[in-house]
Each structure stands twice: as structure tokens, then as C-alpha cells.
Amino acid sequence: MSEKLNLIEHISSKQKKQGYVTQMFETIAPRYDFITVFLSYGMDGGWKRKLIDMLSPKGNELALDLACGTGDITFSLGERLPAGKAFGLDITQGMLILAEEKRREKNAANVFFHRADIMTMPFADASFDCVTCGYALRNVPDVELALAEINRVLKPGGRFLSLDFAHPKNRIYRWLYLNYLIVVGSLTGILLHGDADVYRYIPESLKRYPGQHGVEDLMKRTGFSQTGCIEFGGGIMAINYGTKPQ
Numbered sequence: 001m002s003e004k005l006n007l008i009e010h011i012s013s014k015q016k017k018q019g020y021v022t023q024m025f026e027t028i029a030p031r032y033d034f035i036t037v038f039l040s041y042g043m044d045g046g047w048k049r050k051l052i053d054m055l056s057p058k059g060n061e062l063a064l065d066l067a068c069g070t071g072d073i074t075f076s077l078g079e080r081l082p083a084g085k086a087f088g089l090d091i092t093q094g095m096l097i098l099a100e101e102k103r104r105e106k107n108a109a110n111v112f113f114h115r116a117d118i119m120t121m122p123f124a125d126a127s128f129d130c131v132t133c134g135y136a137l138r139n140v141p142d143v144e145l146a147l148a149e150i151n152r153v154l155k156p157g158g159r160f161l162s163l164d165f166a167h168p169k170n171r172i173y174r175w176l177y178l179n180y181l182i183v184v185g186s187l188t189g190i191l192l193h194g195d196a197d198v199y200r201y202i203p204e205s206l207k208r209y210p211g212q213h214g215v216e217d218l219m220k221r222t223g224f225s226q227t228g229c230i231e232f233g234g235g236i237m238a239i240n241y242g243t244k245p246q
């Protein structure tokens with residue numbers, strides 16, 4: 001069994017964060033699908049459908065889904081691109097094993113999974129028509145570097161959409177939301193894994209995340225145009241979007 005890493009020490013450091021994040025996702029991988037539905041009160045599927053609708057994949061496009069986990073968004077992209085291809089990328093082996101199992105069950109011939117780091121992707125410049133992220137950017141050690149890498153692998157005119165937890169504008173609502181996540185996350189972590197930190201990671205990573213407007217600023221800085229974001233539930237979730245200029 002690997003040593004338990006300290007949550008705050010690790011996620012506060014660009015050098016140490018990835019080690020913590022990867023170890024945590026290896027731990028929760030077998031329960032990931034259940035916990036995503038449970039903690040979102042079943043709303044996760046609707047947010048992901050909205051992301052795919054906004055992306056509007058078509059024809060023979062090549063789509064890349066980053067931090068694909070067990071492949072929810074990747075499979076939806078594959079279904080919407082019968083003449084195209086959908087690639088899922090993730091750093092956690094446990095997640096990709098489950099995604100591969102689903103791929104075989106679904107016989108999804110146009111879906112492919114790769115193990116790699118978003119920060120250093122094994123793809124040539126201008127490889128993809130569109131890139132998606134589902135709860136990805138909050139997990140990387142350096143959001144700006146990740147966005148620059150996403151911009152690099154997109155074709156000119158390519159679209160990028162990212163769904164993640166967000167920062168409600170109202171400060172009282174934001175405080176209540178973060179504390180709600182701390183209490184529910186800690187209890188769920190103790191019940192399922194005997195470790196409060198496993199899901200307390202969500203509010204702690206959210207505190208250190210630039211949020212939907214910070215991400216939009218970073219997208220502009222890394223070369224995206226036509227940027228914007230839509231929010232759900234008064235700003236508890238958001239989809240950021242943008243395009244790589246032609």
C-alpha cells in the first residue's frame with residue numbers, strides 16, 4: 001500500500017500536486033461513476049450533455065477528451081461522430097482500465113484511450129478539431145500550461161470546452177457552498193474509503209482553482225478567441241468555451 005500523502009501540503013505545490021491527484025484517482029476509480037452521480041444529485045449527466053450539445057461535434061471530426069476518467073464524455077463524442085474518432089486521455093491507470101472495459105462492452109470502434117499527462121500530450125500540433133475537459137482543469141498543477149498545451153493540439157478554428165466546479169459570485173453563497181462540500185465530501189470519504197481527505201480534495205482544489213472567469217482570462221492569454229462561459233446553479237458549475245483562431 002502506498003504512503004498517504006498530506007492533502008494541503010501536496011495540492012498547494014505545483015511540484016507535488018500531480019502525485020497527490022493521481023494517487024487519489026487510483027483510489028476512487030472503482031467507485032468513480034457512482035460517486036459522480038451521488039455527489040451531483042444526478043445532475044452530472046445533464047451538464048455533460050450540455051457540453052456535448054454546445055460543442056456540436058460533426059462529420060469526420062477528431063475529438064479529444066482530456067482527463068476522460070471512465071470515459072463518459074469520450075463515448076458520447078464517439079456516438080456523435082460515427083464517421084469521426086474520439087480519443088480519451090487520462091493519467092490514472094485505474095480509470096483507463098474501466099474505460100477500456102466499457103469500450104469493449106459498447107463495441108465502440110471509433111473510441112480510443114491513451115494514458116498521458118495533459119501538460120505534455122503525445123500529439124502533434126494541430127491534431128484535433130475539438131477538445132473537451134470534464135472536471136479536468138481543477139486537477140492539473142498549472143492551468144495556464146495545460147491551456148497552452150490544449151491550444152497547441154487544436155487545429156486552427158478548433159473548439160475547446162471545459163466543464164468544472166466554479167466560483168459562485170455571491171460571497172455568502174460561495175462560503176456556504178464550499179463548507180457544504182467540505183462536510184459532505186469528508187463524510188462521504190470516511191464512509192466509502194475510511195479517509196475524509198479523498199473527497200475533501202474537491203473543495204480544497206476549488207479554493208486554489210482560478211474559477212470560470214480566471215480560466216477565461218487564462219484562455220485569452222494562451223491564444224483562444226471567442227471565449228466565454230455559462231454557469232449552472234448560481235455559479236456552482238460552469239462550462240468555459242473558446243476557439244483557436246484560424
Ligand SMILES: C[S@@+](CC[C@H](N)C(=O)[O-])C[C@H]1O[C@@H](n2cnc3c(N)ncnc32)[C@H](O)[C@@H]1O
Binds near residue numbers: 118133139
Ligand atoms: C474528476 S475525474 C473526471 C473524469 C471524467 N472527465 C468525467 O467527467 O467524469 C478527473 C480525472 O482527471 C485525471 N487527471 C488528473 N490530472 C491529470 C493530468 N495531468 N493528465 C491527465 N489526466 C489527469 C484523473 O486521473 C481523473 O480521471
